[in-house]
Amino acid sequence: MLVEHLALMAFLLAASFVVVTLIVRERDLIKAVIYSAAQSVFYSIVLYILMVPDVALAYIAVTVGLYTALMVFAIRRTERFERS
Amino acid sequence: MKGADIVLGVVIAAALLPIAYAAVFYGIPSHTGFTALRPLARTILTVMFNKLDRLAWTASPEGVTSVLWDYRGVDTLYETMVLLTAIMGAVAVLHTRGVDIVKRVSLRRSALSAILDRTSRVVVWLTLIVSAAMAVNGHLTPGGGFVGGSALAVVPVLLVAVFTALLLPALGFRNVRMLRVRMAALLTLITVVTVPLTLGGYFFQNQPKPTSRFPGYPPFFPGGVPLGGTLILLNIIEFVAVGMAFSIAFLYLTAGEGGEGGGE
Amino acid sequence: MGASDLALMLWLYSWLVIFATMGAALWGIIRRPNMLKKIICLTVLGDTTYVFMNMVGYRLVYPVTPPIIPNFHPSPSYISEFVRHSVDPIPPTLTLTGVVINLAVTMLLVFIAVRNYRLYGTLDYREISRIKKEVGEGG
Numbered sequence: 071m072l073v074e075h076l077a078l079m080a081f082l083l084a085a086s087f088v089v090v091t092l093i094v095r096e097r098d099l100i101k102a103v104i105y106s107a108a109q110s111v112f113y114s115i116v117l118y119i120l121m122v123p124d125v126a127l128a129y130i131a132v133t134v135g136l137y138t139a140l141m142v143f144a145i146r147r148t149e150r151f152e153r154s
Numbered sequence: 155m156k157g158a159d160i161v162l163g164v165v166i167a168a169a170l171l172p173i174a175y176a177a178v179f180y181g182i183p184s185h186t187g188f189t190a191l192r193p194l195a196r197t198i199l200t201v202m203f204n205k206l207d208r209l210a211w212t213a214s215p216e217g218v219t220s221v222l223w224d225y226r227g228v229d230t231l232y233e234t235m236v237l238l239t240a241i242m243g244a245v246a247v248l249h250t251r252g253v254d255i256v257k258r259v260s261l262r263r264s265a266l267s268a269i270l271d272r273t274s275r276v277v278v279w280l281t282l283i284v285s286a287a288m289a290v291n292g293h294l295t296p297g298g299g300f301v302g303g304s305a306l307a308v309v310p311v312l313l314v315a316v317f318t319a320l321l322l323p324a325l326g327f328r329n330v331r332m333l334r335v336r337m338a339a340l341l342t343l344i345t346v347v348t349v350p351l352t353l354g355g356y357f358f359q360n361q362p363k364p365t366s367r368f369p370g371y372p373p374f375f376p377g378g379v380p381l382g383g384t385l386i387l388l389n390i391i392e393f394v395a396v397g398m399a400f401s402i403a404f405l406y407l408t409a410g411e412g413g414e415g416g417g418e
Numbered sequence: 419m420g421a422s423d424l425a426l427m428l429w430l431y432s433w434l435v436i437f438a439t440m441g442a443a444l445w446g447i448i449r450r451p452n453m454l455k456k457i458i459c460l461t462v463l464g465d466t467t468y469v470f471m472n473m474v475g476y477r478l479v480y481p482v483t484p485p486i487i488p489n490f491h492p493s494p495s496y497i498s499e500f501v502r503h504s505v506d507p508i509p510p511t512l513t514l515t516g517v518v519i520n521l522a523v524t525m526l527l528v529f530i531a532v533r534n535y536r537l538y539g540t541l542d543y544r545e546i547s548r549i550k551k552e553v554g555e556g557g
Contacts, residue, residue: 071480071481072425072478072479072480073424073425073428076425076428076429076432076478077428079428079432080428080431080432080435083432083435083436083439083469084167084435086439087163087166087167087435087438087439087442088160088163088164088167089163090163090439090442090443090446090462091159091160091162091163091166091442092156092159092160092163093446093458093459093462094442094443094445094446094449094450094459095159096156096159099452099454099455099458102455102458103458106458106461106462109462109465110465113465113466113468113469116469117468117469117472120469120472120473120475120476120505121476121482121483121484121505122218122472122475122484122505122509122510122513123296123484124218124296124297124298124301124510124514125468125472125510125513125514125517127288127296127297127301127305128300128301128304128514128517128518129465129468129517131301131304131305131308132304132517132518132521133461133465133517135304135305135308135311136304136307136308136311136400136404136521137461137521137524139311139315139404140404140407140524140525140528141454141457141458141528143407143408144407144454144528144531144532145454147532147535148454148531148532148535148541149535149540149541152450152451152452152455153451153452153542166438167435167438170431170434170435170438171431173434174427174428174430174431174434175427177427177430178423178426178427178430179423188426188429188476188477188478189477189478189479190477191477191501191504191506192506194508195475195485195506195507195508196501198507198508199485199497199500199501199504199507200497200498200501203487203492203497204494204497205491205492206494215486215487215488215489215490215492216485216486216487217484217485217486217504217507218485218486218507218510218511218514221507221508221511222511222514222515226511229515230515233515233519236519236522236523237518237519237522240519240522240523240525240526241522241525243526244522244525244526244529247526247529247530247533248529248532248533295486296484296486298514300514300515300517300518301514303518304517304518304521378490378491379490380490396518399522400521400522403522403525407529
């Protein structure tokens, strides 16, 4: 069972590395914020596998709920596309 | 170019796998095999709910809350001050002197569809109850003041998105009132923490200690359920403080100065 | 390779991928010109640090439990059995306050960026430095 948990954790961390590459290279800021929310979901599952449920609860509420709303409000008041 | 980016990420992630294989196969020694617990953690977990030897116990079976509010309580007090300062700074940066326009529109119905209207009412009540339950049960289950406060702060965001930003001030949640509630919560925190000092004990003291005259906060409910002494009070206070802080910041971001219409 | 060798290999791979993610987020902070993109990559860097800190506190034993005693009247033998399987309680403590306070500081940064947009009309740091240089020479 330990090997199954660690394999799932390694797969999720590799998937979040791919998503972080997408965040860095994306020009449209709204899409970058949605990728950041997807990466937070992967990280919250990893934090549950690491047996710290306190952090997983706070992490989901903060990054998927509050942080995404904050960035979408900020992008709506400034520009949406990154230049060059 | 999204396809090229995904391929780049997958290639780099797959290139790290042979490095890990070589590290284990060619016998790079791992010091303890990652199976031992540190001595400090062992001491904390052994002592925190030991009813027979109550020298350093915290009356709470949860490890994270007892370290957060009892063993390292003053650090959490400083973190609360950092939260206060950051929110004050953020509000001061965005403070403008605009014209306050309060429109007499029908605020009880959303401009979006009726499904969103009904669903968001149910979700708001559920979130209020669940966040309060997580905060109050922080000394028995995973959760606590910070988790409950962050979950409570989602409610104004949802209300601003579904109804307009004029609903909350019309319901009575102006920025000045929320600021007063938060200041009251922080003053209660200072009171709870300084009461042992005035009665002959230590600052931030929770349970009775042999060299202090303060008898300690009550550790159990009458039925035998652990109460945690100061832990339950501090969790509730932190829940109110964090929830109000984030609500104030979000109302400033969406509605402008007094929480009364305007904005951009 | 036995089962524990496979577990150790997956564990070391997770450490390497965490470091690679930190490197990718740092690259994003340095090389991307938009201020909001820099702030997004800064939060990614912080979140990766939280996961790494909890990985340092983890133990490769089975069965592994969170640091919570699920019993209201534990005997000393129950507590020693619990300590043999439990995870370190200190990293989640540091992470929990860190997550919430980091959100407040990020809010401050975002509000400053929005204010910058109102002042200069752009969020590109190269344009802002060019405008500052022109205004500095003219005035």
